[in-house]
Amino acid sequence: MEANPIDNSKSAITMILEKATAHDRESLDALLPLVYDELRVMARRQLAGEWRQKPFQTTGLVHEAYLKLIDQSAVPLANRHYFFAAAARAMRQILVDAARRRNRTKRGGGHLPESLNEATLAVDGFAAELIDLDSALDELARTLPRQAQVLECRYFGGLSVEETAGALSISPRSVKRDFALAQAWLSRELRSGPPE
């Protein structure tokens, strides 16, 4: 059953979160693989399980994952934002991985049928954008790491300004500014074509 790994990762995630501190990249990195699998499974369940569902929001998924994975009595409330940051990172990874796989099969002429309707094309475009955005974000993180992280939280995690501020231990005002800066930077980069 799937219950065991979930239970294991729950305690691991809870333990990491208990001692996490702001800007603790190590904790964040340690959380990532644990959160990644769980989020992917939860996304799958939602996609497979819900009937004609409205497009789901990553916000909902991230919050649901928190409730499911964390022993809330053991984790200081403030630290839940670190989890959100990790979840946003994981969502980014999940989407980019899916986009890369999609690109690969397209090129390799895998098993996808050649039904080139509009919806398929739209998703193809989305996948390409995701891959470009991912590279650009990496690039941005080299010069402006915090701004890159703000954008990651807001866009991939669907976090609110306040949640992002909590996750990164900065003021909501800074979040807004950093977000604007990251947006500008990415607009400029992506407009000039995909980076080499």
Next chain:
Amino acid sequence: MDGVGESWADRLAERFGQMVECPPAQRRELLEELRGEDPDFLAELTSLLQAHDESPRRFETIDGDRLSRLLEEDDLQAIPERAGPYRLVEEIGRGGMGTVYLAERVEGGFEQRVAVKLLKRGMDSEAVVARFLAERQILAGLDHPLIARLLGGGVVDDGRPYFALELVEGESLISWCDARRLPVRARLELFEKICRAVQSAHARLVVHRDLKPANILVDAKGEPKLLDFGIAKLLSDESKVSATTIAGLRVMTPEYAAPEQVRGEPVTVATDVYALGVILFELLTGRHPYAPEATTWAELEQAVCHTQCQPPSSTSDDDSWRTAAQDRSTRPERLRRQLRGDLDRVVLQAVAKDPKERYASVEALAEDVRAFLEGLPIKARSRSMAYRGWRFVDRHRIGTLVVLAVLIALSSSLALALHQNQRAERERDRARQVQGFLVGLFEASDPNESRGDEATARELLERGEQRIDEELADQPDAQLELLGVIGRVYLQLGRYDRAEALLERAVSLARVRSARDPLRLAELIQLYADILSSAGSYDEAQPFFEEALRLRTAKLGPNSVAVAETLNSLALNHYAGDDLDIAEELYQRAYEIYRTELGESHETTLGTLGNRANLLSDRGRFGEAVTLHRKVLALSLPVFGENHPEIAVILNNLGLALRRDGKYNEALETFRRSLAIKKVILDPDHPGIATSWNNLGVTLRSLGEYTEAEALFQRLLELDRSTLGPDHPYVGFSLDNLASVVAEQGRSAEALALLDEASAILRASAGEESPRFASHLFLRARALELSGDYEGAREALLQSLEIRQQHLGEDNYRTAETLAALARIRHRLEGAEASVAGYREALAVQEGALPTDHPDLAPTLLGLGQALLTLGQVTEAEALSQRALALGEKAFPVGSWCLEPARALLGAAACARGEGTEGSRLLVGAVGALSEALGPSHLITEDANRLATHCPQ
């Protein structure tokens, strides 16, 4: 960019933040102030501000639609190369559940092409596979030319479940029909075929649950083929589906989901009837009855559960109607005429919101389609009549029974009117009068005046009685008919006193008119006698049956169906009055007439045959009874289809005969089959389910499967208590049965406490002198024996014996069973020598009462053998143990512990004969097996262990 410090980034963010919201003039000023700064920094800042100004990309929220699709397709896309023995070749289809691939079997000598359905990730794979394994026997047995076979299933490397199915090449039902502009008749022919295939699966207790045009392909030859039979069940966890979970939802298609599916209620054959109804609607009109455009739960539930389906012939959209007519090679007005009336009714009955209002089976739906095609009357209820009736029922729950009974009685006389041509005119008039009258009763019944449901039911009937005099005084035919109808309703309700009074009156009225209508008189006399017989007045009923018989024979001849009806009733009357010889003969006569007149497979013929089989079983002729029940079953299956209450009853009676005949395994299988049908067609707390549990439990007990039996009896006890009340005799029976299996498992104290409870109930209900109480005493004796209280056991057995000898007779098998138990107790208390005569006496009676190979003989054979062995009579002891073992091997499955006591005695006898090695091996093996099954200190284990004195060491 190495070496660029954090301060650079911070400053950039700081300045950017300052300037980004500023008006241009102020921004220029601020830039001016920074003139002394690093030119690279300034260039970067300016460039970013410019990028911001030129409609920047927002990256605020991710596009959920695309995100869903990307992940969804990512799931589907990861294709394993193989699924079990199959190599996946290419994708051929995709649906809500997963993707279908063309696959080849690469193991084995030849190449086989199949369809592999690979499920989406994120489902509970293990549960799906477990259910698949549990159901695979049943699904593999679905061998119908129009059903695509399930070939296998399992999980692929990444853990996703897959099913391998027969590869079908064809086109989806609706588009195939439309492409060929198939006319309505041809569509109906095709639809009937589909129904027959679905029915054949239902006969094997498999419900599709997800029937839709996409699951029905039509091949190049025009033959339909049904896909995914039974798959939906594998994907839904019955135990978790409820109104609030969505677990069940992913396995159905909303457009074809029945209301009970949407509500998360149990799925039955009626669910498939509903889906077929929707499909028929589409086949006929080209559109969906009310395509639910719902995007939320509430909307879906509203549409499926509450939006009334309009008749197919009524549609306001002229354009689509014109297209529909074109697709059916006809003109719009002609299409409308074709659908109006019968086909409207067929569809509406199939898609009724309440499963109980739909066709009772897919077969019934197919029959109506067939009837329509052949120009015969259909059975679907007229909407107005049914609607009035049901609206009434909605308000008065207990009234349901009455209304139903009236409707049934009414419709049967209407059917009679339609089929007897020579008297058609008059009968039809009468039927019309009766119908109008009954409808009037429903309408006049004002719910505000009634005081609760019982009152309403009674009021309805009383008002009927009253009106018979007021309104029909000048129409004696209708008057008599209605007295009969209402009398029959009272009979069905068990209100014998009312029924008797009504019929007494009807009979005397009819006698006045007997010269004009002697058959009507005979009919009413027959009914009157039926009522008397049902009320237990067998002797009183007798002369009336004989009078009916005379009247009918005189008018219709000795071999008419009406005469057979009376013979059958008369037989039942004798049967109930314990005159079994006469009853058997009368059944035989009735059967001969029915068979000649109605045919061997007619319901009525089969009913009489079944009665006779029950009689044979009661007379101890188990083998004959089994044969006859099997015959009835074989003839009834094509008539009713598997999932029919009649079949469940026949199977139950067959099971009883098999069990009495000592064929425990077959009995078990038969009871299980009966229960499976009941689970499909009955409410979970219906008494019929309780009957099955009881019979299964008793059979399991005979097979020594005490744990399983205990669980069943426990559930049965709870059900009995909740449905019948704590003091009902059935509660006592269930306590007795539960106690007996608890005792056999060595929990004596618990068993005796249960028996005390049972005793109090049975004393008060059945009485201390009843055979039922004798059975209770017999079970108590066994519990006492197992607890080591042999004196107490003896006392209980003696009491039981007295009752049984008196009520059941000296040569009854239950009397014999008591004698055998007494001999065993004597053996324990007084030793081998004292017991031998008792054993021999018991054995003689048992052999007279039971077939020679009956497993119930084994304990007596072994007891006697054990006593004889102690007395040194080795040869006979060995022969007895061999006989017991042979009996056991026939009755019990290989490996059953029930065989071990015989092996133990066989071993001990071998030892006594001097073959110590072989004997010891057998004995030690038997004792080991018994210890394992029952525990080392169980009485049966100890009995076997005691035999070790005959072996070396």
